[in-house]
Amino acid sequence: MDIDWSALGEVAGVSIGATVAVVVVFALGVRVLSGPGPDGEPFRAGDGAGDEAAGPQGAGAVRAAPLPLFVAGLCFLACLAAVAYGLYLIIPQFH
Template identity: 40%
Template sequence: MHIKWTALAQTAGISFGVTVAVVAVFALGILALSRREAALGAREGGRASGGAQPVLLAGAYACFAVCAAAVLYGLVLIAAP
């Protein structure tokens, strides 16, 4: 039995990189949602409000869609014959 160490290292490196990227994108989505909530709270509190709420919500949805696509792609790779 011969182990291809370079292939193993490449697989581990790519897996780590994709994991970090998906977690970072998910965190950006959570950050966008929390900033939207803070902006809505400031608007209700009487402070000046920016028009960024729809942009933040769209950005959060986009981040979550990217995460869902990465998960679905992984499941397709696992289930592929």
């Protein structure tokens, strides 16, 4: 039995690199979504206590701006595409 060590190292390196890239992009998406609000604090919806008349999100709700939502959506879409491509490569019925 002969092992091609250079190919094994290449596969391991690409796997680790791709994993780190997906984790970093996902973390960036989460960070963009949890950006600071108008007072410098993270966005948060009301605690729900006594906020029934204020609408479905409560009185303390702050809506995120469209650009951070768009950027976070792109980050999550990139992660989804990477996972889907990995599944495509692994599952032979998709070829």
